[in-house]
Amino acid sequence: xxxxxxxxxxxxxxxxxxxxxxxxxxxxxxxxxxxxxxxxxxxxxxxxxxxxxxxxxxxxxxxxxxxxxxxxxxxxxxxxxxxxxxxxxxxxxxxxxxxxxxxxxxxxxxxxxxxxxxxxxxxxxxxxxxxxxxxxxxxxxxxxxxxxxxxxxxxxxxxxxxxxxxxxxxxxxxxxxxxxxxxxxxxxxxxxxxxxxxxxxxxxxxxxxxxxxxxxxxxxxxxxxxxxxxxxxxxxxxxxxxxxxxxxxxxxxxxxxxxxxxxx
Amino acid sequence: xxxxxxxxxxxxxxxxxxxxxxxxxxxxxxxxxxxxxxxxxxxxxxxxxxxxxxxxxxxxxxxxxxxxxxxxxxxxxxxxxxxxxxxxxxxxxxxxxxxxxxxxxxxxxxxxxxxxxxxxxxxxxxxxxxxxxxxxxxxxxxxxxxxxxxxxxxxxxxxxxxxxxxxxxxxxxxxxxxxxxxxxxxxxxxxxxxxxxxxxxxxxxxxxxxxxxxxxxxxxxxxxxxxxxxxxxxxxxxxxxxxxxxxxxxxxxxxxxxxxxxxxxxxxxxxxxxxxxxxxxxxxxx
Numbered sequence: 001x002x003x004x005x006x007x008x009x010x011x012x013x014x015x016x017x018x019x020x021x022x023x024x025x026x027x028x029x030x031x032x033x034x035x036x037x038x039x040x041x042x043x044x045x046x047x048x049x050x051x052x053x054x055x056x057x058x059x060x061x062x063x064x065x066x067x068x069x070x071x072x073x074x075x076x077x078x079x080x081x082x083x084x085x086x087x088x089x090x091x092x093x094x095x096x097x098x099x100x101x102x103x104x105x106x107x108x109x110x111x112x113x114x115x116x117x118x119x120x121x122x123x124x125x126x127x128x129x130x131x132x133x134x135x136x137x138x139x140x141x142x143x144x145x146x147x148x149x150x151x152x153x154x155x156x157x158x159x160x161x162x163x164x165x166x167x168x169x170x171x172x173x174x175x176x177x178x179x180x181x182x183x184x185x186x187x188x189x190x191x192x193x194x195x196x197x198x199x200x201x202x203x204x205x206x207x208x209x210x211x212x213x214x215x216x217x218x219x220x221x222x223x224x225x226x227x228x229x230x231x232x233x234x235x236x237x238x239x240x241x242x243x244x245x246x247x248x249x250x251x252x253x254x255x256x257x258x259x260x261x262x263x264x
Numbered sequence: 265x266x267x268x269x270x271x272x273x274x275x276x277x278x279x280x281x282x283x284x285x286x287x288x289x290x291x292x293x294x295x296x297x298x299x300x301x302x303x304x305x306x307x308x309x310x311x312x313x314x315x316x317x318x319x320x321x322x323x324x325x326x327x328x329x330x331x332x333x334x335x336x337x338x339x340x341x342x343x344x345x346x347x348x349x350x351x352x353x354x355x356x357x358x359x360x361x362x363x364x365x366x367x368x369x370x371x372x373x374x375x376x377x378x379x380x381x382x383x384x385x386x387x388x389x390x391x392x393x394x395x396x397x398x399x400x401x402x403x404x405x406x407x408x409x410x411x412x413x414x415x416x417x418x419x420x421x422x423x424x425x426x427x428x429x430x431x432x433x434x435x436x437x438x439x440x441x442x443x444x445x446x447x448x449x450x451x452x453x454x455x456x457x458x459x460x461x462x463x464x465x466x467x468x469x470x471x472x473x474x475x476x477x478x479x480x481x482x483x484x485x486x487x488x489x490x491x492x493x494x495x496x497x498x499x500x501x502x503x504x505x506x507x508x509x510x511x512x513x514x515x516x517x518x519x520x521x522x523x524x525x526x527x528x529x530x531x532x533x534x535x536x537x538x539x540x541x542x543x544x545x546x547x548x549x550x
């Protein structure tokens with residue numbers, strides 16, 4: 001399957017949303033609302049629940065299902081108050097040593113006048129800094145589209161999983177084509193150039209694990225079962241590390257990404 | 265052999281102005297031509313209409329630092345075309361030959377009014393100072409160096425955002441740099457950042473907004489999403505001052521707008537107040 005076909009799959013209305021993954025993974029959910037600063041962003045769903053027998057914190061970007069729902073959730077493009085809600089819930093997780101699961105599926109952060117007024121850039125920057133030293137294990141799952149800084153703000157983690165068809169990109173391929181070639185029609189070409197598939201992410205060291213989607217075999221329940229098994233195993237492993245070491249490894253994880261030359 | 269210049273001119277700025285000869289630059293502020301020497305002597309601000317012109321990073325450093333104190337680090341780090349992205353190699357070559365620099369940021373240590381600090385200055389002439397892996401590496405190394413030596417960091421940001429020709433590797437630099445900023449901060453060190461025109465996208469959403477004190481130059485463009493993108497997406501007509509330094513100040517995201525001629529003294533004062541330079545150690549001394 002080409003990268004472009006994968007992008008079409010994850011953007012389709014049939015793709016399970018972040019909320020559906022939470023539903024499939026977490027039992028006894030209690031959703032927590034609001035950033036205690038300004039408002040409650042519908043695009044980000046956050047709360048606590050149980051994974052198998054492990055209490056956890058979850059944060060998911062949810063695109064919504066019906067049109068009404070999608071509008072309320074701004075089509076899964078989080079606003080500053082969404083990132084601040086996520087950070088608040090992560091800080092709470094840190095306080096009570098709960099592992100954090102982030103489900104990422106977004107075109108990118110919300111783009112609008114009010115977002116800029118409330119510090120879209122600042123809210124993402126703060127998440128990057130705080131997540132880097134969050135004293136509890138974090139695993140991020142790129143479940144659909146991982147779009148730019150708006151996705152990264154929930155993807156500073158100890159491990160990153162990519163669903164087989166998920167993509168992760170510095171900019172939407174549509175945006176890339178219109179900036180570079182002034183022609184959004186060349187998006188398919190941009191998709192190839194940007195290298196956005198799960199295999200690319202594994203090769204670059206951005207993701208550790210690719211979760212096979214198995215087409216329709218076994219369905220969504222089976223997929224969630226596999227993710228769950230993997231999460232339980234990884235959280236057990238990560239929680240054995242002393243916190244200092246966990247944080248150091250997280251820093252090193254990102255510290256090593258990206259090639260450069262050093263020559264006269 | 266040009267040692268005599270040091271005696272004849274009081275400041276590095278005057279020296280730079282002198283070397284500009286009779287060259288002139290077009291000012292988009294007033295539509296007139298202005299002598300480079302008077303422009304430079306006025307901190308690259310048009311003497312006729314007060315329009316801020318962009319300062320080449322090395323000139324900025326010369327104007328800002330105590331004379332001869334700047335010591336560059338990691339000057340040979342430069343981008344590679346990891347993704348084999350169309351035309352990226354050409355773009356890099358062009359940027360290198362037109363600027364004489366190897367990358368879009370200059371890093372080093374220097375003194376300001378006798379206070380040691382680590383400093384980075386981004387260069388929008390170089391592929392809009394986009395954040396590639398080499399730029400990310402240089403900034404990360406600078407913060408690591410400053411953490412190791414307990415130095416404050418002074419940063420001048422300017423950037424179009426992530427360097428999309430490096431794909432996801434570019435995006436990850438935001439996390440990498442933010443991690444280094446956080447560790448520098450957790451170790452008790454000061455980071456003063458000056459947002460210059462234009463600071464946007466992934467740089468705004470990472471180390472530009474990570475400063476303990478965030479300053480900005482008058483009228484600088486500062487924002488996350490591009491103005492045009494927002495207008496196209498939302499259909500809204502945006503106000504004139506949208507995403508300017510003044511807009512950021514009004515909405516509480518920067519501490520102060522500082523004109524160029526006051527930057528050196530305000531930055532030095534901030535560093536002194538926040539316990540560098542041996543004059544003040546706050547309560548630790550009490």
